[in-house]
Amino acid sequence: MKNAHVENIPVIANEEVADQIYWMKLQSSYLAKETKPGQFVNILADSGNQILWRRPFSVARITDDLIEIIYKVVGPGTRFMSQLEPGDSANLLGPLGNAFTLDFEPDTVPLLIGGGLGFAPLVILRDYFVAHGKKPALFMGAPTATEHYYQRDEFADLHLSSDDGTKGYHGFITEYFKEYLLANDRNTKYRAYSCGPEPMMVRVAHICREFGIPMELSIEREMACGIGFCQGCVIELVPPAKKYALVCKDGPIFDADLLRITE
Amino acid sequence: MANLETKLGALSLKNPVMPASGTYGYGDDVPEYVDTGQFGAMVTKSLTRLPREGNPPPRIVETTSGMINSIGLANIGVEAFIEDKLPLVRDKNFCLIVNIAGSKLEEYCEVLEMLDEQDGIDGYEINVSCPNVKEGGMEFGVSVPHLTKLIRALRERTERAIITKLSPNVTSIETMAQTAVDAGTDMISLVNTLVGSKIDIETHQPRISTIFGGLSGPAIKPIAVAQVYKVYEVVGVPIIGMGGIQNAADVIEFMQAGATAIEIGTMNYRDPATGINLLPELTDWLDKHSFDNISDIIGIAHE
Numbered sequence: 001m002k003n004a005h006v007e008n009i010p011v012i013a014n015e016e017v018a019d020q021i022y023w024m025k026l027q028s029s030y031l032a033k034e035t036k037p038g039q040f041v042n043i044l045a046d047s048g049n050q051i052l053w054r055r056p057f058s059v060a061r062i063t064d065d066l067i068e069i070i071y072k073v074v075g076p077g078t079r080f081m082s083q084l085e086p087g088d089s090a091n092l093l094g095p096l097g098n099a100f101t102l103d104f105e106p107d108t109v110p111l112l113i114g115g116g117l118g119f120a121p122l123v124i125l126r127d128y129f130v131a132h133g134k135k136p137a138l139f140m141g142a143p144t145a146t147e148h149y150y151q152r153d154e155f156a157d158l159h160l161s162s163d164d165g166t167k168g169y170h171g172f173i174t175e176y177f178k179e180y181l182l183a184n185d186r187n188t189k190y191r192a193y194s195c196g197p198e199p200m201m202v203r204v205a206h207i208c209r210e211f212g213i214p215m216e217l218s219i220e221r222e223m224a225c226g227i228g229f230c231q232g233c234v235i236e237l238v239p240p241a242k243k244y245a246l247v248c249k250d251g252p253i254f255d256a257d258l259l260r261i262t263e
Numbered sequence: 264m265a266n267l268e269t270k271l272g273a274l275s276l277k278n279p280v281m282p283a284s285g286t287y288g289y290g291d292d293v294p295e296y297v298d299t300g301q302f303g304a305m306v307t308k309s310l311t312r313l314p315r316e317g318n319p320p321p322r323i324v325e326t327t328s329g330m331i332n333s334i335g336l337a338n339i340g341v342e343a344f345i346e347d348k349l350p351l352v353r354d355k356n357f358c359l360i361v362n363i364a365g366s367k368l369e370e371y372c373e374v375l376e377m378l379d380e381q382d383g384i385d386g387y388e389i390n391v392s393c394p395n396v397k398e399g400g401m402e403f404g405v406s407v408p409h410l411t412k413l414i415r416a417l418r419e420r421t422e423r424a425i426i427t428k429l430s431p432n433v434t435s436i437e438t439m440a441q442t443a444v445d446a447g448t449d450m451i452s453l454v455n456t457l458v459g460s461k462i463d464i465e466t467h468q469p470r471i472s473t474i475f476g477g478l479s480g481p482a483i484k485p486i487a488v489a490q491v492y493k494v495y496e497v498v499g500v501p502i503i504g505m506g507g508i509q510n511a512a513d514v515i516e517f518m519q520a521g522a523t524a525i526e527i528g529t530m531n532y533r534d535p536a537t538g539i540n541l542l543p544e545l546t547d548w549l550d551k552h553s554f555d556n557i558s559d560i561i562g563i564a565h566e
Contacts (some may be wrong), residue, residue, distance in 0.1 A: 005296035006534050044533070049481055049509060052533055053325050093534070224323050224330055225532035229288055231334045232323030243316040244337075 001227050001249055003034055004096055008089045012066060014082070018149040020073045021117070022082050026090060029065040034095050037102065037124045038218060038253045041069065041094030042226040045077030053224050054093060055081070058121035058195070058252070070120040070149065096226045097252045100125055100193055100216055108189040110136040111213070113177050113204050115196025116143070119150055121218050122195055130155045137180070141173025141200070174203040181211050193217070198261065205262035215256040221247040236260040265549030266556045267542065269303065269524050271501045272449045274358050274385055274424055276303035276524060278545075279557060280514065280538040283505050283528035284309055284362035284388060284428070285334065287535070289344060291351040294535060300356035301539045306526060307344070307352075309364035309390045312374050314340035324461050324470040329480030329507070330529060331459045333473040336364050341374045345381055353383025360426065364390040368403075368413050372420060379421050386424030389417065389448075392432075392455035404430040404455075410439060411446045418447030426503060429453040431483075431490055440494040451494055452503035452526065454487045480529040481507040488520050495521025495562055509537065511544035518557065519564040 013025040031041065042054035055077045061068040073082050084090060100121075110129050112122040119140045129136045137157040142148050145166035152158070160168030161176045169176040173196075181190075190211070194204040195218035208215040221233035226248045234244035235251070238260055245251060245258075256262045267278035281304035287293070290305040299305065317337025324331050339348070344361075352359055361384055365371040371389065378384055391404035391413065403409045410427075417425055427443035429436060431454035440451050456477025461470040487506020494502055504522030508514060509530050517525050530537040545557070554560055 001292070002295050004294045006536065050328055051325070052328065052330060052480055052529060054533060222321070222323060222325070224325075224332075224529075225535075227294060227535065228292060229286055229535065230323060230332065230532050231317060231337050232332060234317070234320050234322060236320075
């Protein structure tokens, strides 16, 4: 948080990549250099002051001096964002929050399980692993084919699912993930990372616990500030830790064993 | 270039801008791009005798031009503040005002006494107006006898500046302000948040765990300006105005209504540098309107 700063940066691209889902590229050598996989940025989503809070988005990819975010239009804030065009500027505060754990034993296989927009922070994580000579297994689920925005990957082992069967495995990504684990050698060492709807992550956490796989997840909460000032975005922890953690500052990445929701 | 210096009783502030309690932590853990030394003063989060975990989530919700919060005075407690935070902020280039809350008169007194033994604190802002905690001291903010007793007790215990932070959720803000002054407060700050609620119409559930919370942000500014104006008419002590301040024009408006200094709250969430970024604009406005000192505009809306 100490290195977070506010800047107006140019929008380089802002394309609808699936139904109501946009992939935005912004130019900032500072954010591109400072942001670690799992961290997020807070974007002003209003030119006036009706919408006071910035909107938080995980950084999905960094290429050279561009940072990329993926978002879905769900309300006036994201609608405002979707109307930004290349050449416009956006006001960002970041980088914010903690990061995924990246170093572990060399023979460990990373498992990245995402649902819908929750796949975004897993893309930058996938990039990191691929750049470091690993072949991660990716699992991405969405309700239907038109909401899939990440469909090909030459360097990773990609598994897609849709709830209605229009793309990939027919059913929840969590079940596809469990079948994958059951079909693979139980001696393989894994480490799992998940982001998506909370019931999905809770299910992934339970599956990982069953298979003895350590897991981290990325939590989303409404935030007023993103830097620990407002104390609003709390999530409950399990004892003996303190009762609440701040998602913006202590997270958004948490070890699944620390949270009340994944108990 | 106009002089931004303003005097809060015995305290001299290099400018009238300070973060509001609860919107800047304890003033120590701030992004590095913000030079907090440029604030006229820093106001800490409310401190209680013991640490408090705060209310269950959801604690915050956005509203049109504002937000509702029900944090529940989550804080590290006065001892941890003295041990861990005070050394980090006491020597900064701002006046340090520590905000105190409690559920009983004795608790306020104890917290103040512990702080009063420490160097580097310039004054205390007394929170008698937290709407979010059953035992949050609100009774002191809405009852004349309770407020009198509390401020008298604190007055007996310190030579440092006492600022009584009033609740706008009262029938007569003038009565409460006069009560605090009669009991010995050095200044008044107002307004704290207004009681508000928001309901999710799809789930039929309140969006705040405690149903009601405190509304803040630009949405409440006209109410705050009115209350500052009213209090200025009846008391002679300095007033610290707050409620939805976003920019230099808002600062000027509060000061013309009668504020000697101002606090910025909700806008720190949008950008913690809001209060610092508006300082050049403040000077420009004064220069353009031929005011040599910012203190010259205090209360001029009453002339």
